Amino acid sequence: MYPQQETLMTTDSIPVIDFSPFIDGDAAARAEVARQMRQASSDWGFFYLAGCGMPQASLQQAFADSQALFALSDDAKQAVAWQNAESNRGYVGVRRERLDPNKPGDLKEAFNLAPEQPEGPRNLWPAELPAFRPQMEDFLQQCVATADRVLQAFALALQQPEDFFVSAHDQHHHTLRLLHYPALPAGFSAQGGESRAGEHTDYGSITLLFQDDAGGLEVRTRAGDWIAATPIPGTVVVNTGDLMQRWTNHVFCSTPHKVNLRSSNRERYSIAFFCHPNHNADIRCISTCSDAENPPRYPPISAGEHLLERLNATY
Numbered sequence: 001m002y003p004q005q006e007t008l009m010t011t012d013s014i015p016v017i018d019f020s021p022f023i024d025g026d027a028a029a030r031a032e033v034a035r036q037m038r039q040a041s042s043d044w045g046f047f048y049l050a051g052c053g054m055p056q057a058s059l060q061q062a063f064a065d066s067q068a069l070f071a072l073s074d075d076a077k078q079a080v081a082w083q084n085a086e087s088n089r090g091y092v093g094v095r096r097e098r099l100d101p102n103k104p105g106d107l108k109e110a111f112n113l114a115p116e117q118p119e120g121p122r123n124l125w126p127a128e129l130p131a132f133r134p135q136m137e138d139f140l141q142q143c144v145a146t147a148d149r150v151l152q153a154f155a156l157a158l159q160q161p162e163d164f165f166v167s168a169h170d171q172h173h174h175t176l177r178l179l180h181y182p183a184l185p186a187g188f189s190a191q192g193g194e195s196r197a198g199e200h201t202d203y204g205s206i207t208l209l210f211q212d213d214a215g216g217l218e219v220r221t222r223a224g225d226w227i228a229a230t231p232i233p234g235t236v237v238v239n240t241g242d243l244m245q246r247w248t249n250h251v252f253c254s255t256p257h258k259v260n261l262r263s264s265n266r267e268r269y270s271i272a273f274f275c276h277p278n279h280n281a282d283i284r285c286i287s288t289c290s291d292a293e294n295p296p297r298y299p300p301i302s303a304g305e306h307l308l309e310r311l312n313a314t315y
């Protein structure tokens with residue numbers, strides 16, 4: 001039950017968890033999946049989920065759409081360029097972002113979209129790709145549904161009611177991010193610690209990450225070593241972010257990760273779905289995450305304030 005005990009049981013590779021018993025199993029099977037997720041999130045803050053319920057065809061379509069988007073001309077991509085942090089949607093060009101603020105810009109391009117709120121900012125859609133919009137809207141819904149199931153399992157893992165996290169995320173302040181790491185020319189030499197994506201932790205509650213077979217994602221172990229999160233077909237990588245670490249009083253950890261340049265002679269695609277609770281969600285130490293030896297480490301904060309704090313620390 002306590003983080004100290006869980007740390008002693010650390011496995012030596014990122015766990016692979018079969019999620020299908022959570023989707024169609026009985027209460028005992030669901031509880032066992034939740035237990036594995038708890039262990040993995042406290043040892044690693046990262047795990048692979050097999051059988052997450054997302055249709056393979058939707059995923060293939062999303063990667064095909066991503067390829068079509070990044071293959072557009074620079075003018076077409078600039079027509080849907082990212083404008084500001086409030087809307088946080090649209091195209092971000094190569095080297096525009098630094099996930100590690102102490103390093104040069106990341107060798108990647110990205111395209112952000114998000115579930116639309118009745119009053120909020122709108123997604124940007126490339127005029128050249130008429131099928132892109134309906135297909136990505138469908139994929140967004142699949143991601144929300146998958147994330148909600150994963151959040152149900154996390155709630156059970158912490159002996160909370162099953163809808164504990166889902167109801168705190170029901171305004172869907174999530175971001176879907178298509179990522180493309182272009183192939184680098186032969187003889188390319190990285191300047192000043194350049195990489196495909198600099199070392200960072202994710203800000204929010206959980207992230208779902210789909211990667212192609214190129215490889216390059218690395219995760220830092222609790223002991224401080226970097227290990228490869230090698231792509232495993234048919235799985236999604238799930239990681240817990242800064243806000244989840246705070247909410248769970250460090251029972252779940254927010255683990256640094258990055259994308260290295262090792263296979264940079266070929267291009268790489270990945271798709272990340274970053275989940276954020278409702279801005280007014282009350283983020284206070286979950287009752288089952290503290291005891292006399294692990295008292296609450298942080299005062300309560302709203303999820304909106306937490307995000308602002310985190311962004312202000314970065315920019």
Ligand SMILES: O=C(O)CCC(=O)C(=O)O
Nearest residue numbers: 179197211217259270272
């Ligand atoms: O592309 C990847 O595999 C990881 C990207 C990532 O960690 C991020 O964008 O936060």
Ligand SMILES: [Fe+2]
Nearest residue numbers: 200201202257
């Ligand atoms: Fe990340």
